Amino acid sequence: MNDKPKRIKRPISGWVVLDKPFNMTSTQAVGKVRWLFSAAKAGHAGTLDPLATGILPIALGEATKAVPQVQDGTKIYRFAIKWGSATTTDDAEGEVVASSDVRPDRAALEAVLPQFVGTIMQRPPIFSALKIDGERAYDLARAGEVVDLQPRPIDIDAIELIEHGSETSTLEVTCGKGTYVRSLARDIGEVLGTRGHVSLLHRAAVGPFHDQDALTIDQLEALSLEQRDALLKPVAAGFSDLPEIRLDPQQAAAVRHGNAVLLTGAGSPVSLDECWVSFKGEVLATGWVEFGQFKCRRVFN
Structure with a gap:
């Protein structure tokens, strides 16, 4: 017992x-x-x-x-690309499916990086959590089925070469939601006329x-x-990346019940796509402002 x-x-x-x-x-x-x-x-x-x-x-x-x-929120990743081989998972965990003797030099690598900045189209790795007809892509891939994931737009703010070697290069990327660093390594290798996969991945920031x-x-x-x-x-x-609106006691009481409130006082916003409201330093709700009214999206206890 x-x-x-x-x-x-x-x-x-x-x-x-x-x-x-x-x-x-x-x-x-x-x-x-x-x-x-x-x-x-x-x-x-x-x-x-x-x-x-x-x-x-x-x-x-x-x-x-x-x-x-x-x-x-914006994310920052530091990652290493191992040159010369592509894998099923686009990282070191997968099996090698293609090889190349080409090893890019620093100048060649730095020259192609601007192609990967801005809004670009990216094909996710087949071993990912994305769903196809209700099934996870990695489950289908492990079962031996052909996985066809279509390219989709992602946002990359910056990409920088940190260290370069003959076999491995280390980079840092600042990007938006939905970016697959494994796909980025794969695609950079292909543009350089070689193969590559992620051998090390560290996320340095999230929002x-x-x-x-x-x-x-x-x-x-x-x-x-x-x-x-x-x-x-x-x-x-x-919420430190979002605008904060401080409410008075009457407004706070209304928001706690999920009601919209009219924002008063000098400098009150007329329109905001996303923000949060507080009372005495405590989060009350997230939402948006429309025609000078704060409207709740999610209320906090």
Whole structure:
């Protein structure tokens, strides 16, 4: 008989900016952090491949309502391209399916990078979580079925060569939602007349969260529950890239019930596509402003 007391789950809210370790899935990382904080509810803002490391924003409690805003934010990746081979997964996990003896020099690589800046069309890797007729692409690929994913537009703000070697080059890319770095490495190789795949991938930023904000699982495990709580970032941290509107008590009461409110006072916005409202520093809701009225999209407790 197990007499061990049942762990009580707490209604705690906030952000844990995790430095996800190598060879751990995003789901496993969320489960571990949820357990460490005894949190009743948890989720993550943007999946990282098991072989990738870096920023995985984990939302606890009410912060899970802010996941879409963070997930849509700008991302920064540092990655290494291993020259000379293409793989089934476009990373080091897959089987080699094509090879080349061509090794690009620094000048050639720097010359093609501008082609990959701006809004470009990108074909996702066949081993991805995208759905085809309700099935995940990676499930179909593993089953041996032919996976045909059509190119789709993505936004790349910048791409820079950090280090170049004869066999491997390291780059940094700043990009929008939906960008597959594995596809980027594959396509850069093909444009250079060779083959390439991602041999190392680190996410350095997601929306408002960066490497300098990150905590490792080892660091969290070494702390008491109270010390972990003290390191939580507030729910509002997920909205630092969005305009904030501060409400008065009457407006706040209306928004708590999901009602629209007329914004008054000098400088009040007339129109905003996306924003959030607060009262005494606490997040009340996300939404938009239309004809001087704030309208709720998601209300926070």
